[in-house]
Amino acid sequence: MSQKALILKEIGTPLVLTDRPIPVPGENELLVKITSAGLNPHDHRSRDWGLFVADLPYIPAHDIAGKVLAVGPGDGAAKFHVGEHVYAQARMPLDQVFIDFHGLQEFALVDVRLAAKIADTGLTDDEAATIPVNVASLFVALFHHTGLGLPIPGTEEAKATDLSDEAILIIGAGSNCGRAGVEFARMAGFGTIIAHAGPSNEEELRAMGATHFVNRHASNVLDQIRFIVGDDLLYALDVVNFGPQQGLGIAALSNSKKGTLVTLLPTDGELDISEIGPKEAGFDRRMTFGKMAIIPEFAPEFWNRISQWLKEGRISPGKFKVMEGLDADKVNEVLDLYRDGRGVKVHIHP
The missing domain is CATH 3.40.50.720 (NAD(P)-binding Rossmann-like Domain)
Structure with missing residues (x-):
């Protein structure tokens, strides 16, 4: 089966809409239907400069919220269930390609070490999607x-x-x-x-x-x-x-x-x-780098605490605007605004 995704084919060029396979979750991974993919200023740097791009094609958006469709094997994954909504940081080491885990597509994988349940936060999916990159x-x-x-x-x-x-x-x-x-x-x-x-x-x-x-x-x-x-x-x-x-x-x-x-x-x-x-x-x-995948020993310190802090109101969700659909022109306009220093956080509903 295939899905729609916005990909970067060449550094310095606009994102384009394409079809790509729906990935299958491996050990301690989840397959989610993306409900909110959060863009941040660094996403324009990926498109325009190659930041975090180890290979091409590349998919931006590292703030993810979604509904669990499938649960892979493993003790970590067993804590999650089909139908639950999760928020997660995309897996993004500096020297490897993990675009199956990135947000500008209809379906994505989630590394359970970098995820938590939205039900434990008291937030909406969009609010929860402000947390994985900036707050982390x-x-x-x-x-x-x-x-x-x-x-x-x-x-x-x-x-x-x-x-x-x-x-x-x-x-x-x-x-x-x-x-x-x-x-x-x-x-x-x-x-x-x-x-x-x-x-x-x-x-x-x-x-x-x-x-x-x-x-x-x-x-x-x-x-x-x-x-x-x-x-x-x-x-x-x-x-x-x-x-x-x-x-x-x-x-x-x-x-x-x-x-x-x-x-x-x-x-x-x-x-x-x-x-x-x-x-x-x-x-x-x-x-400092907020990429939890490169400091896996520290990731639980954040993910085991953050949902409770959100529920208690000690940490607040960020501000954002919503954009419907994987519209390449509109998403590129958002990245252009980031490039020009005028953008706000935008969440895409694929």
Whole structure:
């Protein structure tokens, strides 16, 4: 049997509609009918730059929600049943091709290590499909050793760790990733959470846990941040900027104590040393990856907790718009908007 899918045949060209086989689930895999495939800005980078594309053809969309149609063998898969709705992160190691697991098609496979049941969240399929990439990425950024390495909320280590006197700066807090960062920072117990975003986001970010807000359009952003934290900031997240534009996060870090900036985008490129300050103790700048398939030992830390946090309202679904059908022209328009820095998160209903 075959299905419709949007595929990338050549880097730098538009996605096209095609037919491809419906895959069969292997061990600890599920076959799902896609109900919501979430697009993110990195999907334009896959189409235009080849990001995450190990081979062609390629299918974008790593945020997935769907109805289980078949359950493969294995103890992990046995926890799921036909008819249940799940949300999942597509399997996407850097050096392998797993397009059977990607979202812009009618049917896809799900790796049960990277999935959970939507019924346990209290969310709709579309709301749940905002979680697997963005929220997982911020979980890694804050709690995995490649990021800030903070204790995971609710663990004994977290209970023994007091961050009430510590501050964290979140640059790009108005984005879906940034909003998740604010909520995770609140859960981690930071006493001061500075949200850097556009003014329309202030009220919502304060409600989510930000103790301070800095308008990203202000002429004295760094002065405002340093007025709040002095020279004591050790933790910062930048979820929106590429390397050369990451100077604000580093400049805000302490000049006398070693701080860390964690980013979701590459740290390549030279920084303007005159803008970041003396940094006498140095600083760390790290890019983290939210791809759970490449850190399988850490994936359960997220997937075994996130549904309960969603149900309790401690973590919120992201914002999105819905588009019906696998319309190549319309999906390419969405990716073009991401390319131009003007897009919002869009969920496709295949």
